[in-house]
Amino acid sequence: xxxxxxxxxxxxxxxxxxxxxxxxxxxxxxxxxxxxxxxxxxxxxxxxxxxxxxxxxxxxxxxxxx
Amino acid sequence: xxxxxxxxxxxxxxxxxxxxxxxxxxxxxxxxxxxxxxxxxxxxxxxxxxxxxxxxxxxxxxxxxxxxxxxxxxxxxxxxxxxxxxxxxxxxxxxxxxxxxxxxxxxxxxxxxxxxxxxxxxxxxxxxxxxxxxxxxxxxxxxxxxxxxxxxxxxxxxxxxxxxxxxxxxxxxxxxxxxxxxxxxxxxxxxxxxxxxxxxxxxxxxxxxxxxxxxxxxxxxxxxxxxxxxxxxxxxxxxxxxxxxxxx
Numbered sequence: 001x002x003x004x005x006x007x008x009x010x011x012x013x014x015x016x017x018x019x020x021x022x023x024x025x026x027x028x029x030x031x032x033x034x035x036x037x038x039x040x041x042x043x044x045x046x047x048x049x050x051x052x053x054x055x056x057x058x059x060x061x062x063x064x065x066x
Numbered sequence: 067x068x069x070x071x072x073x074x075x076x077x078x079x080x081x082x083x084x085x086x087x088x089x090x091x092x093x094x095x096x097x098x099x100x101x102x103x104x105x106x107x108x109x110x111x112x113x114x115x116x117x118x119x120x121x122x123x124x125x126x127x128x129x130x131x132x133x134x135x136x137x138x139x140x141x142x143x144x145x146x147x148x149x150x151x152x153x154x155x156x157x158x159x160x161x162x163x164x165x166x167x168x169x170x171x172x173x174x175x176x177x178x179x180x181x182x183x184x185x186x187x188x189x190x191x192x193x194x195x196x197x198x199x200x201x202x203x204x205x206x207x208x209x210x211x212x213x214x215x216x217x218x219x220x221x222x223x224x225x226x227x228x229x230x231x232x233x234x235x236x237x238x239x240x241x242x243x244x245x246x247x248x249x250x251x252x253x254x255x256x257x258x259x260x261x262x263x264x265x266x267x268x269x270x271x272x273x274x275x276x277x278x279x280x281x282x283x284x285x286x287x288x289x290x291x292x293x294x295x296x297x298x299x300x301x302x303x304x305x306x307x308x309x310x311x312x313x314x
Contacts, residue, residue: 012112022122025172030099044299
């Protein structure tokens with residue numbers, strides 16, 4: 001490792017806030033890129049399945065109330 | 067050869083093959099990204115002129131490189147969908163846009179953060195930076211244009227034309243540091259001739275570039291899988307898939 005201590009790695013001779021904030025923003029965006037599409041796909045599958053189940057229980061003919 | 071193209075145009079085949087690729091590409095991507103980040107942040111020596119702020123290049127350069135490459139992918143997919151009316155090419159084009167926008171955003175933000183301690187300013191209307199900002203607007207333009215149409219085919223056509231016209235911007239971005247007097251430094255890594263970067267900094271940077279390419283591919287495949295499901299939600303194979311809880 002280049003830095004001698006955790007404090008030195010955090011400070012980076014005064015450039016720490018810049019470097020760490022740049023990495024934090026990047027990680028947030030990358031995490032969103034990798035997490036969001038999987039969640040969307042699973043939600044779609046759930047919705048489609050729910051729709052199919054609802055239709056199975058619904059009456060097939062309309063307007064035949066006793 | 068033709069049967070391969072035929073398969074490529076088949077939504078269930080593409081959905082499944084994308085899932086199979088992701089099963090091994092996603093873990094590799096995450097490991098490469100983690101190794102590259104720690105390497106660049108903690109194990110490389112500081113730059114003798116820029117100090118530690120230069121460590122931002124390990125995310126800035128890969129994000130910018132892949133943002134540009136992603137634009138080619140989007141424009142080529144747009145051309146294929148325009149010429150051959152291939153629906154899956156249109157899916158690929160649509161799914162490239164938000165990823166490209168995110169990567170361009172990363173390149174602009176990290177560049178701005180790096181500029182403060184190095185150039186003494188967050189932002190300059192420099193040729194390289196301005197043309198990257200235009201790239202961001204092109205990506206966001208494709209996203210917005212897609213949402214603006216109710217008719218899917220009209221949206222596909224308009225977005226393909228926009229992304230093809232926008233390719234004019236790509237060589238401008240590449241050459242901006244040579245054509246105009248610019249604050250932005252010219253490229254340190256060259257395919258022809260000697261690179262002006264020490265191997266101890268070059269290897270982690272190359273690893274990060276590869277990791278960002280892999281990440282773009284993963285995000286694109288994942289987006290495409292969701293988009294295919296949304297468009298094919300009324301077909302038998304998607305219903306069967308949904309019924310089996312996504313494993314099928």
